[in-house]
Amino acid sequence: MQVYGVVGWKNSGKTGLMERLVTEITARGISVSTVKHAHHSFDVxxxxxxxxxxxxxxxxxxxxxxxSRWALMHELRDEDEPTLEDLLGKLSNVDLVLVEGYKRDAHPKVEAHRLETGNALISPGDPSIRAIASDVSLCCEKPVFDLNDTKAIADFILSDLDMSA
Incomplete structure (x- = not known):
């Protein structure tokens, strides 16, 4: 199972990019699951x-x-938050797991960036961030893609993982 992340600050376009990547990559016949990290309490x-x-x-x-579906809810009840590795072990086997968040973990990532957020890039000095998807032109050492060019971003991710057709 290959793992690739999408990271970025709040309102940077992570969720939209994740949604488009799942659509694009599954259309290529690759099975995909997702993991989303939340920094707050949530309820399903x-x-x-x-x-x-x-x-x-x-x-x-x-x-x-x-x-139609099943869902397992697990209450931590004073247990530590599980690691990304622990959570990946709970998933059924697929070709690719796309992870939203977990920016401090070591798996390869694309950073989503929007100028309007006013936030600096996360990627400088972080070798796990392999590329940037932005709504503005950026000059940096890593590849930069238009945030809305889902096909090019998917091509990059699959090539980076040696999963290209």
Missing amino acids: DHPGKDSHRHRVAGAREVLLASK
Whole structure:
């Protein structure tokens, strides 16, 4: 299983780029899963629903299943946050896992950058960031792609992973 990340500051275009990359790469016949890191508490469950009631009652894990999908919710309950490596081990085998976030981990990454955020680039001095996808022209040592040129970014990622057709 190959792993490649998309990192960037808030509102830099990470999620949109991830969505477009999944569409582009799966259209090429490559199986893709994603991992998204959140810096805040989140909930995929809804108060009042049976699964939420199970979790609030103290269940460590709640598996919700239907004929369309299943989801496993795991409450950490004072455990440490799992590492990216731990989480990758929970995924079914696919050709490529695209990771949004986890900017401090060592897997290869593309940095999403938008001028309007006013944030400096993360990539200087970070060899794990292999390229930048931006809405403005940048002069730097790493390849720079138009943030909306999904095909070129996908080509770069797949070439960098030796997955090109």
